[in-house]
Amino acid sequence: MITADQTSPGLSLAPSPVQTQGAPGFIQDIWDKIPLPPWLLITFLVGAAFLLVSGLLCTVCCCCLRRRRRKKRGKETVGLGRASNSTSTHLVQPHLDDMELGLDDQKRGWLQVSLEYNFRSQELRVGLKEADHLKALQADGTADPYARIYLTSDPLKIHETRVHRQTLSLVFNESCIFQVPQAELPKAMLVIQILDFHCFSPHAPIRELLIPLGTSDLHHVLEQWYELGPPGQAEQEQTGELCFSLRYVPSTGKLTVVVVVLEARGLRQGLSDSYVKIRLLLNQKKGKKKKTTVKKNTSSPYFNEAFAFPVPSSQIQNVDLLVSVWGHRCLSRGEPCGKLVLGCRGTGHQLQHWSDMLAHARRPIAQWHRLQSPEEVDKALQIKKGLQLPLPSS
Structure with missing residues (x-):
């Protein structure tokens, strides 16, 4: 009977079943080394997965809400810019930045005017206080503005202010008086033109303001900011x-x-x-x-x-x-x-x-x-x- 020790070196026996069995995997080794029962470990893994999924869902919901809020704010901004006549903020804050309303490109301009009518003497006192955010017509981005004032009921009487050099925001502090019979008030209209002074060429109109006296409450002194319109309105109407x-x-x-x-x-x-x-x-x-x-x-x-x-x-x-x-x-x-x-x-x-x-x-x-x-x-x-x-x- 030949034993294992008596076998020749050239001969090899078949490996034992223990030698052919593969080594345990890495995950199996870690699982065996954890000193916890399997049911408890599975519970921890399920809870961690639940927390991870919940966090992802919360993040997605927050992003969606932020997008909806941004869209809503954008719609509100566009609506406010279109409804330029629906707010009276400019009456007390004429220096309000037009960029909030999306109107910076238009540069409409504002004019502060006071009206006072004396029913006894039938005289209308027009006061020009100041102008702001006028439109620049010159290449250097400035203008030499002045104002021309007249009434449609008395076209031959025109009052012109002094010229203010190189500015788009100016203070007039000038006034003029027009004789307006009370019977002509419903049909009369006050025209204020802002022009850019030129020495050797016709003066270029910048903006214009039309104030119908028939719809104005002249029983007390009026002083407020008016939004200037495009030039030529009075000429088109008459x-x-x-x-x-x-x-x-x-x-x-x-x-x-x-x-x-x-x-x-x-x-x-x-x-x-x-x-x-x-x-x-x-x-x-x-x-x-x-x-x-x-x-x-x-x-x-x-x-x-x-x-x-x-x-x-x-x-x-x-x-x-x-x-x-x-x-x-x-x-x-x-x-x-x-x-x-x-x-x-x-x-x-x-x-x-x-x-x-x-x-x-x-x-x-x-x-x-x-x-x-x-x-x-x-x-x-x-x-x-x-x-x-x-x-x-x-």
Whole structure:
């Protein structure tokens, strides 16, 4: 019988079952070394997992709530910025930063004004206190502002303040007195224009304020901040009216359009001189122009002047008449108060007036017309600045 010790070195026996069994795992070793019963260890692991999941859920909920609050605040900010007239904060805090309302880009500007009306003497005292957050028109970001004040009921009396150099926030501390009968208060309107002073060019309007006296409580002194609006509001509201007649005389090869300028009324306030200019447009190009005499110191001038424009009969569908009222202010050059266009490109009453003229040969047709904004008419016409086309002489 051969024993293990007697076996030769070259021979090897099969390994025992104990030798073939793998070593215990790392987790199994740790599990065996913990001096706790298995049920207690499992309880601890389940509790830790529960706490971890609860913490993650709380974090996600908090993030969602924060996002909802931010969205809600954003909506409230946009709504407040849109409703600029729904708050009276500017009456007591005009220096409030407009960035809170999202209006910093507009730079509307504010003006503090006081109104005091004496019912015995029928005098209105207008006090300009100060202005803030005006719009810069110059390249250096500043302006040389001053104020121009007048009443629609007395357009020839204008008060101008002194010029303040290189500033967008200024203190006026100036006042002026206007004679306003009590019967005219419901229709009168106070106009305050803020302009940028220029030495060698027309003064540029910055902002404008319109205060209707009929809706203001003048039984006691009013002093408050007003939000300034865009310039040109008073001019748009009171452009005036013009009455003229049209008549055309057909003849061999040509037509003669006769325009008789009769009178105007309700022209813009503050005009010292006014006149009417008539220009013939052929194929949207400027042709002959004629103008009336100048009428001084009146907002309702009477002209009664006739002008004749010869037109080729084949071009009647391409002819327009541009009628404009011009005026001079104190120490300023002439500027258009309002315009009208008559012809096939006209609209409304202007087109009807032109059609009535063509339908009644040799018969004058007179009509009143409300003047339109010069910018609006020029944009509608899209006038081409080119060489004047020769027209047949009369």
